[in-house]
Amino acid sequence: MDFLITGGAGFIGSHLADQLLREGHRVFALDNLSTGSIANIAHLKSHPRFHYTIDTVSNEPVLAEMVDQCDVIFHLAAAVGVKLIVEAPVHTIETNVHGTEVVLKHANKKKKLVLIASTSEVYGKSTSVPFGEDDDLVLGSTKKHRWAYACSKAIDEFLALAYWKEKKLPVIIVRLFNTVGPRQTGQYGMVIPNFVRQALAGQPITVFGDGTQTRSFTYVGDVVCALAALVREPAAVGEVFNVGNTEEISIRALAERVKQMTGSHSPIVTIPYDEAYEAGFEDMPRRVPDIARIAALIGYEPKVQLDEILSRVIEYFRER
Ligand code: UDP
Numbered sequence: 001m002d003f004l005i006t007g008g009a010g011f012i013g014s015h016l017a018d019q020l021l022r023e024g025h026r027v028f029a030l031d032n033l034s035t036g037s038i039a040n041i042a043h044l045k046s047h048p049r050f051h052y053t054i055d056t057v058s059n060e061p062v063l064a065e066m067v068d069q070c071d072v073i074f075h076l077a078a079a080v081g082v083k084l085i086v087e088a089p090v091h092t093i094e095t096n097v098h099g100t101e102v103v104l105k106h107a108n109k110k111k112k113l114v115l116i117a118s119t120s121e122v123y124g125k126s127t128s129v130p131f132g133e134d135d136d137l138v139l140g141s142t143k144k145h146r147w148a149y150a151c152s153k154a155i156d157e158f159l160a161l162a163y164w165k166e167k168k169l170p171v172i173i174v175r176l177f178n179t180v181g182p183r184q185t186g187q188y189g190m191v192i193p194n195f196v197r198q199a200l201a202g203q204p205i206t207v208f209g210d211g212t213q214t215r216s217f218t219y220v221g222d223v224v225c226a227l228a229a230l231v232r233e234p235a236a237v238g239e240v241f242n243v244g245n246t247e248e249i250s251i252r253a254l255a256e257r258v259k260q261m262t263g264s265h266s267p268i269v270t271i272p273y274d275e276a277y278e279a280g281f282e283d284m285p286r287r288v289p290d291i292a293r294i295a296a297l298i299g300y301e302p303k304v305q306l307d308e309i310l311s312r313v314i315e316y317f318r319e320r
Contacts, residue, residue: 007076009036081188096152177244181220211252219304244289
């Protein structure tokens, strides 16, 4: 089949391209290289079934032609990373809402299946862990820019589900839970690449807040296999799926684990949220997915656990 990946030169997009090519498909990647990079797809450039276009999804003539060429669209292009969101809120809202709007509009012309990448961030400050897909979303004040990201992605979900309900455009929504692995950059705040880079450079490992907040990290290889399997499953259409790993770790314990696994002498320091992000910044204390729905539908089960994820990321940064 022919697949379009918006954000195809991004961290997740490039791994998805690898997976789809391994499965024998053709891949068309569209990326404006805002947070993605050519280095992520350098190894694919000469692949006969891989094609890429450097442009933005809001260039509608280009998008329309690529949508036309493909059977299925993975819409991954987005503004991501808490740091970027806090620093560039206008860009975040516009990119995430407008991008999805145009992708759905063009996909709808010939009713092409669209998988929309959403985020666990939409659960916001909810404390009813683990998070189930039908749970309430609990967002903070509109004065706190962090929530603009969750809100922009929630609007994407609403719009996609509205297209399904009203126009019978087949859509699938995935909420990704802290996807990590090689090629992820720490540039936009993500914790694992930051900790690993700091540990290897002998710099202080910066734990934000008191470090008791927890996350469940999911290996990118598990995520892209799940996405590729979902688009093959007719019963996935019109549904929302958590894609995550249920292994939970506090950020302080993560810092200690990274320090120990790299053999680093870096000190672990704590930095208040106000300093790390902005005054009044709100974090979520725990974030764990309920993965029963995707497990029941496609037999999803995360295969790579945290220690293995960390060793792969450490190896990636060492090689660089
Ligand atoms: N974090 C941290 N130090 C860093 C980067 C992030 O302590 O250098 C914390 C961050 O405050 C959050 C967690 O690690 O509690 C995960 O952050 P990330 O940006 O990776 O993803 P999020 O879950 O916030 O979307």
